[in-house]
Amino acid sequence: MNITHHFDDATLMAYSAGSLPQGMALLVACHLHWCPHCRERSEQTDAIGGALLNQLAPTRLNDDALNAVLARLDEPEQEFASVKHDTVSSAAAAELPAPLAQMLGKPIDQLPWKRIGYGVRQLDLELDGPGATRLLRISPGVSVPHHTHGGNELTLILRGSYNDEIGRFCMGDVADLDDDVSHQPIVDTNEDCICLIATDAPLKFSGLMGRLVQPFIGL
Secondary structure, three states, X not given: OOOOOOOOHHHHHXXXXXXXXXXXXXXXXXXXXXXXXXXXXXXXXXHHHHHHHHOOOOOOOOOOHHHHHHHHOOOOOOOOOOOOHHHOOHHHHHHOOHHHHHHHXXXXXXXXXXXXXXXXXXXXXXXXXXXXXXXXEEOOOOEOOOEEEOOOEEEEEEEOEEEOOOOEEEOOOEEEEOOOOOEOOEEXXXXXXXXXXXXXXXXXXXXXXXXXXXXXXXO
16 A cells, blocks of 8 residues: 555644544544554654653642542443444455444445435444544545535545545545645546545535535535
8 A cells, every 4th residue: 555645743643642533533543554654653743742741740639539530440431433343344354444444344335325416425424523524435537526624624545546636645545634725626536436534623615516515415
């Protein structure tokens, strides 16, 4: 896998700090599963975070701090996936990064895709937190309406490729965009382009077509 597009430093720092919304954290974890370059960078941001913590002055804890921590041990764990690891099919594990394979439990082509317009289907992962986290499946030659961003948008290519004003994105590549970027991705191969997309605010579609699809895409 030849990955040429990676995360900004700020995104990896936020991931190390645990401050990303759930969907964005999932997407970062998926890219790290495939990308040794970003895994190495993530280890560096983890180390920076640890060094900064070591520099903090000690703070006196409340008298009931230990009891509060012990009480939290009885709380249920928060997990991305509701499926068990042994329910993940071998086909899903082979074609998807592990965090997403564990969540979906089945191959991409067996998912319950919902058509939202000509040549575009989606699957809402319905994760908690701001924004939205979805899989988009776009047919060859089809483009997403031109849009900007109300906040941040992360996109990970799972299959196929697309071109936009920034460049060409293929399997494993990630687009790390903010509200300064305006673009219109178009699928440039003869196979569907399947992407994992996480946003922390709605997209801003331009033009008549964009305004018509906004309620259906909902990103």
